[in-house]
Amino acid sequence: MFFDLALVFLCIAAVSQFLYFLLITSNHKDFVKRYNRDFKEFRPKVLLTVPCKGLDMGFFRNILSLMRLDYENYNIHFVVESESDPAYESLQRIIDRCRDDMPAGFAKVLVAGISKGYSQKNHNLLHSLRFAPHDTEIYAFADSDTRVSRLWLAHLMYPLRNSKYGVSTGYRYFIPARRRFSNLALSSMNAAAAQIMGKSKYTTQVWGGSMAIRKELFEQLNVANLWQKSISDDLTLSAAVRNAGYKIRLMPRCFTVTFEDMSWGQLFEFGRRQMLITRVAYLRMWLWGLFCLLNHFLGVWILPVAAAVRFAMGENDAKLFAAAAVIHWASLIYRTYMRRRTFEFVLGPYGGYVRQLSMWEFLLNPLWLALMLALILISSFGRTICWRGVRYRLNGAFDIERLNR
Incomplete structure (x- = not known):
C-alpha cells in the first residue's frame, strides 16, 4: 500500500x-521575441574585461567579434596570467592588426600574475578593474571562447538603465566543431539549461561569459572582496545581487556561441566541474x-x-x-x-x-x-577540480586552495 x-x-x-x-x-519564447530589437538609447562608458588562457577554438574570430562591436563608448582589457601564455602574443598581434578600424577606445593586454588562494579567472578580472579608466560607468565581462554579435554590448547595457536590475547577462550555446556524440551531448545538455533561463527569477543566474554590472553597484556590494575568496565569478555575483534586493535580467541577444570539440573524458571533467562549483558556491x-x-x-x-x-x-x-x-x-x-x-x-x-x-x-x-x-x-x-590546467580544492564557498602553479 x-x-x-x-x-x-x-x-x-x-x-x-x-x-x-x-x-x-x-x-521564454515570448520573452525572447519581446527583446528582439535594437537598443541605442543607453550608451554608458564601458570597460570590457576578457580573461584569456591558451588559444581557444576559433580564438581569432572570437577576439575579433569583441573588438568590432556596434558600440562606440567602450575599452577592452584582455588579461592573461603570464607573458608565456600563447594567448599573449596572439592578442598583441590581433590588436596591432585591427588598431585602425576598431570602434573600441583602446584594447590592452594585461599580465595579472599567479593567483593566491582563489581562482585565476577572478584574479585576472580584478587585476583588470584596478586599471579601469576613471570615467568608467559599467563593468562588462566576456570569455575568450565565446563569439558575440555586433549588438551584444548594446543589448547587455539596456537593462542597466533601470536601477532595479543589478546585473544583465546572457548565456552560451555550444556548437560542435565536429560530429561526435560527446559534442552532441554537450550541446544538448547546455541548450536544455539555457531554454529555461530568462523569464523566471528562480531559473535565471548570471553567466560570467556575458555579464555587466554598474561600477557603483559593484563597489557597493564589495564584489572584489567576494571574488578574492571564491572559485566562481558568476554564481558569487548572482548571490550578492539577489541578497541586496536587485534583479537579474537575461537578454536574449546576449547569447553567445562557443565552438567546442570534447572527448567523453573532457565532457565528464567539464560537467563535473560545473556541477561541483555550483554545489560549493550555490548549494540551493x-x-x-x-x-x-x-x-x-x-x-x-x-x-x-x-x-x-x-x-x-x-x-x-x-x-x-x-x-x-x-x-x-x-x-x-x-x-x-x-x-x-x-x-x-x-x-x-x-x-x-x-x-x-x-x-x-x-x-x-x-x-x-x-x-x-x-x-x-x-x-x-x-x-x-582542474580548471584550465590549474587544480583547486574547494573547501567552501569562500575557502579555495590552489594546488599547483
Whole structure:
C-alpha cells in the first residue's frame, strides 16, 4: 500500500514539474521575441574585461567579434596570467592588426600574475578593474571562447538603465566543431539549461561569459572582496545581487556561441566541474537542479516501465501511469521543438547549426537527461577540480586552495 502511494505521488510530482517547465518554455519564447530589437538609447562608458588562457577554438574570430562591436563608448582589457601564455602574443598581434578600424577606445593586454588562494579567472578580472579608466560607468565581462554579435554590448547595457536590475547577462550555446556524440551531448545538455533561463527569477543566474554590472553597484556590494575568496565569478555575483534586493535580467541577444570539440573524458571533467562549483558556491541551486533531474529521470525512464508492470499485473492504476508517461513525453517533445525554434531565432546567423542538431537532440534527449543526472550525482563526491590546467580544492564557498602553479 505504501509503495503504491509512493508511486502515485512520484507520478503526480513528475507531471507537475513538467507542466511547470512547459509553462516556462512558452513564456521564454515570448520573452525572447519581446527583446528582439535594437537598443541605442543607453550608451554608458564601458570597460570590457576578457580573461584569456591558451588559444581557444576559433580564438581569432572570437577576439575579433569583441573588438568590432556596434558600440562606440567602450575599452577592452584582455588579461592573461603570464607573458608565456600563447594567448599573449596572439592578442598583441590581433590588436596591432585591427588598431585602425576598431570602434573600441583602446584594447590592452594585461599580465595579472599567479593567483593566491582563489581562482585565476577572478584574479585576472580584478587585476583588470584596478586599471579601469576613471570615467568608467559599467563593468562588462566576456570569455575568450565565446563569439558575440555586433549588438551584444548594446543589448547587455539596456537593462542597466533601470536601477532595479543589478546585473544583465546572457548565456552560451555550444556548437560542435565536429560530429561526435560527446559534442552532441554537450550541446544538448547546455541548450536544455539555457531554454529555461530568462523569464523566471528562480531559473535565471548570471553567466560570467556575458555579464555587466554598474561600477557603483559593484563597489557597493564589495564584489572584489567576494571574488578574492571564491572559485566562481558568476554564481558569487548572482548571490550578492539577489541578497541586496536587485534583479537579474537575461537578454536574449546576449547569447553567445562557443565552438567546442570534447572527448567523453573532457565532457565528464567539464560537467563535473560545473556541477561541483555550483554545489560549493550555490548549494540551493545545486539541490534544485538535482530535484528537477531526478523528476526528469522518473518521467523518462520510470513512468513507462511502471505503466507496463502495473498493466501486466492487472492493476487498475496502470492507466494513470500510462497517462502520466504520455503527458511527460508530449511535454518533452514540445520543449525540444520550442528549443529549436527559440535558438534558431536567438542565434541569428548561427541558427543553421541548431537546425542541424535538432534531430539528434530529439532522438537522444532521454540519454542526455540521464547523463546530466549522472554528472550531478558524481559531483556529490570530492572537492578537487582542474580548471584550465590549474587544480583547486574547494573547501567552501569562500575557502579555495590552489594546488599547483
